[in-house]
Amino acid sequence: MNLALAAAALAGTPNDSHGESISQGVDSKHILVSQAQDWVAEDRQLQKSTIEVAPSDRRLIIPVCNTAFEFNYPFASSQKTLRAVCPSSGWQIFLGISVHQSDNALRYTGNFKAGHQLTGTDVELASLSSAIAGLAGDLRAIEGFSLASAVRAGDLVMQRQLVTPIEGYRLNRAVAAGEIVESSSIDSILIASATLSAGQTVTLEQLDGARAARDLAAGKVLSSYDIKKRHQVLITQSGIPRGHPVTRANIALQDYYGKLPNDSLQNYRSAEQMQAIRNLAAGTMLRLSDLTPIDIIRKGDNVQLSVRAGALEITVTMLALENARLEQRVLLLNPESGEEIQAIATAVGQARGLSTVAR
Known part of the structure; x- marks a missing residue:
């Protein structure tokens, strides 16, 4: 696209003869144009041959500059105008810049399936007469990407077709249903993230000690549906009667x-101070729905009641009038005085006092 050049000399030329001025001006103009092309090419990462610097007035004499010209864009919103300044004399001029280049694109060199890991030989450069939105135009842009969908040779490379691959695992031998998937049986590979949903992906941690959910052939890319993950859970070793x-x-x-x-229980701490609410046979997976907190105080138990009065703490032996779980209220009886005391169950056979209830 050609852009108009606005050139205005803001300082005078040297006082030489007319013929010498023309000769020097021609050489200086070539120097100015070449330096301007170099500066724009480096600043905008373009080929120098695509940049045109065209003086608005071909008769304009460019004075000799004893140093290299300095350049900048005088208007922040546009790169169509360039200012050139000669540092040694202060002379300056405004130049118009035109860039002539075709739009670069990439096209596939072969037919590739979804999930294919792209390499530099899978694409080649192509030139377009007009721009197309969403194209990938840089060979470096495809590095490390996989295809989200199948493509054919000659198709243009679109950004939407490129997806970041994720680490996956492929069997290097057949594994029978129920067999442990050993680390020596799998190879790490990169696969397109679009070919597996988030719930299908597996990690090395999940594969550790896992068993095959079905017969799996060599070359199978593993998903979460292909394995039974190994877990550690609490299992009853003998029958536990209800209430025990x-x-x-x-x-x-x-x-x-x-x-x-x-609600499965996977550590001993989760089963502490619990009792069965139904009969549990040996070999049963322990679940929270099978249990209820144990009564740490039972009706008729002797309970050590602690009552604090300021800095003084008194412990009295009481009789439980009802069952209570940890941190539940419990009604206690003082056998000597006949008083009933509201307390909080704190441990097996222990409670802390709240208030006195008159009989």
Whole structure:
């Protein structure tokens, strides 16, 4: 696209003879144009041959500048006008800039499937007479990308076709259903993120100790549907009758393969101070819905009641009139005075006082 050149000499020329001025002016004009092309080419990352610097008045005499010209864009909103200044004399001129270049694009050199990892040999440069929105025009722009969809040889490379690959895992041998997927059986590969949903991707941590959910052939790219992940869950080691507490003696952490219920218990701490609300057979996965907090105080138990009065703390043996769980209120009886005391259950056989209830 040609742009009009606005050139205005803002300072006078040297007082030489007319013939010498013309000769010097021609040489100086060539120097000025060449330096302007070099500056614009470097500033805008263009080929020098695509840049035109055309004086508005061909009769204009450019004075000799003893140093290289300095350049800048005088208008912040436009790169169509360039200001050239001779530092040694202060002489300056405004130049118009035209850039002539075709739009660069990339096209595929072959037919490629979705998920194909692109390399430099998969595309080649192409020139277009007019711009097309969304094109990838730089060979460096495809490095590290995969295809989101299949393409054919000659198709232009569009930005929407390029996706960042993610790390995936492919079997290098067949694995039977139920067999553990060992690390030696998988190879790390890069796959297009568009070919797997977020729920299908697997990590090395998830593959560690996992079993095949079905017979898997060599070359299979693994997804979460192909494996049963290994989990550690609490399993009953013996039957636990309803109302009986869960203890380290009747449960243990064991491997479990597959999808876990949301309320499964996966550490001993989660089962502390709990009791069964139904009969649990040996080998049952322990779930929160099977348990309820244990009564740490039972009706008829002797309870050590702690009552604080200022800095003084008194402990009295009381009789529980009802069951209570941890941090629940419990009604206690003083056998000697007959008083009933409201307290909070704090541990097995222990409580802290709240208030006195008149009989």
